[in-house]
Structures are given as structure tokens and as C-alpha cells.
Amino acid sequence: MTDAGGVPETEAAPARPAYYAAAPGGWRDWWTLLHPPYTAWHLSYVVIGAALAPRVRLVPLLATLAAFFLAVGLAAHALDEVQGRPLRTRIPGPVLVGVAAVALAAAVGLGVVGVLRVGWPLIPFMVIGPFLVVAYNAELFGGLVHTDAGFAAAWGAFPLLTAYVAQTGTISAGSVLAAAAAFGLSASQRSLSTPARMLRRRTASVSGTVTLADGQSMALDADRLLAPLEKALRALSWSVVLLAAALAVARMS
Numbered sequence: 001m002t003d004a005g006g007v008p009e010t011e012a013a014p015a016r017p018a019y020y021a022a023a024p025g026g027w028r029d030w031w032t033l034l035h036p037p038y039t040a041w042h043l044s045y046v047v048i049g050a051a052l053a054p055r056v057r058l059v060p061l062l063a064t065l066a067a068f069f070l071a072v073g074l075a076a077h078a079l080d081e082v083q084g085r086p087l088r089t090r091i092p093g094p095v096l097v098g099v100a101a102v103a104l105a106a107a108v109g110l111g112v113v114g115v116l117r118v119g120w121p122l123i124p125f126m127v128i129g130p131f132l133v134v135a136y137n138a139e140l141f142g143g144l145v146h147t148d149a150g151f152a153a154a155w156g157a158f159p160l161l162t163a164y165v166a167q168t169g170t171i172s173a174g175s176v177l178a179a180a181a182a183f184g185l186s187a188s189q190r191s192l193s194t195p196a197r198m199l200r201r202r203t204a205s206v207s208g209t210v211t212l213a214d215g216q217s218m219a220l221d222a223d224r225l226l227a228p229l230e231k232a233l234r235a236l237s238w239s240v241v242l243l244a245a246a247l248a249v250a251r252m253s
Contacts, residue, residue: 017087017201019230029089033081037237039073041189042155044244045182049163051247052175058252060114060166067110068159071133074103079137086201104130118169125162132158148190156186189236196229 020037022028046068050061078100081087111126132154135145145154157179164175199206199222208220218224 045159046163047244049160053167070103071107075100152186156182
């Protein structure tokens with residue numbers, strides 16, 4: 001099929017809204033809602049932050065992981081799905097809102113327990129965390145927080161710093177540098193995932209050709225544009241998870 005100018009035109013919108021999305025319906029909607037590779041990626045920052053502490057305590061680490069799973073894996077993604085159904089799940093809207101509310105309340109409850117154990121330095125993180133979840137995913141304040149920088153700060157730097165403070169009750173130069181690295185990695189994730197989401201969820205067709213220096217040409221289609229983006233996202237997600245696992249094994253052994 002060609003467009004009016006004779007340029008090859010191909011269908012560009014893959015059936016699934018994300019490469020990890022399952023077929024819609026039932027428990028598969030919940031799997032899709034969790035964004036498994038990305039949730040694991042952002043929870044890895046919690047492990048990395050805790051592993052930087054001079055002494056790693058298992059109970060605070062597990063509590064911080066649980067709090068961020070509830071806040072990011074469930075609450076944030078449920079609120080995001082309410083906004084226009086980007087994942088095309090069939091989970092009813094009231095259920096999504098209820099899950100978000102319960103998960104966020106449970107995360108705050110874990111934060112309160114953390115404050116009782118660690119002290120006042122954890123209070124700002126306990127307050128900022130729920131604010132970021134709601135402000136980012138509900139796109140409050142005209143989307144002021146819902147930006148590339150907001151994403152990198154909320155889902156990259158913030159979990160790492162919170163985990164470090166939960167272990168030590170303070171912030172160090174090393175934890176700040178690691179948070180900056182997490183910010184950069186999450187910014188890279190956003191740079192790759194934004195065009196990937198556009199191709200999967202909003203693009204009806206792709207048309208065009210690439211002409212090489214030797215005169216050869218190849219048609220552009222959705223798969224050709226999408227493949228390098230999602231290969232990089234897969235590699236990054238697995239790499240960060242494995243790095244966190246390596247640090248955890250090294251510190252716990």
C-alpha cells in the first residue's frame with residue numbers, strides 16, 4: 001500500500017499497548033497494570049540506595065520495597081490508567097481509584113512505622129512521596145510535575161534517596177551522586193519510552209523510506225522504528241535489576 005506520493009505505507013500501531021502487556025481481561029489486566037519491567041526497575045533503586053548504607057538492615061529494606069511497590073507499582077499505575085486508559089485494561093474505574101487509595105494509604109502507614117524507627121529525617125520523604133504519586137499521575141497543577149524531569153526525579157532519584165535515609169537516618173554525598181545517576185537512567189527511560197508509547201498507542205500508520213549513502217533504500221514501518229527503542233528499554237531494565245541484585249548479594253553475604 002502506498003500513500004498519495006507513492007511512498008510505502010504500513011500499519012504502525014501494534015496490537016498491544018506495551019511490549020509486556022498481556023491480553024485484556026481478568027488477572028492479565030492486573031499484570032499489565034503493574035508494568036512489571038518498569039516496576040522492577042524502579043524498585044531496584046530502593047535496593048541500590050539501601051546497599052549504599054554502611055550497614056544494611058533487612059527489615060527497613062523490605063519495608064521500603066513494600067512501600068514503593070504499593071505507591072508506584074499499584075497506586076501510581078492505577079491512577080495513570082484512570083487517565084484515558086492507556087493500557088486498555090477492563091478494570092472498572094472505581095476499582096482503580098479504590099486500589100490507588102488503599103495502596104497509597106498502606107504505603108503511608110509503612111512510612112509512619114519507618115519514622116518511628118528512623119526518626120524525623122524520614123518525614124519529608126513520607127510527605128513528598130504520596131504528593132508525587134498523586135500530582136504526577138493525576139497530572140495536577142496543569143501537568144507541572146508530569147514532565148520528563150518530574151518522572152526522573154519521582155521514580156529514579158527519590159526511591160534511591162528514601163531507601164538510603166530509611167537505613168541511615170541521613171543523606172550522604174555518595175547517596176546524592178547515586179540519586180543523580182538514577183535520575184539520569186530514568187530520564188533515559190523516559191526518552192525511549194515516550195516515542196515507543198506513541199508508536200504503540202497513538203499511531204495509525206507509518207510511511208516513508210530511508211535512503212542510504214550507497215543508494216539502497218528501505219521502507220520505514222512501526223516495527224523498524226519500535227525495535228531499537230524497546231530493545232534498549234529491555235536491556236536497561238534487566239541491567240538495573242541485575243545491578244541491584246548484585247549489590248544486595250554482596251552486602252547481605
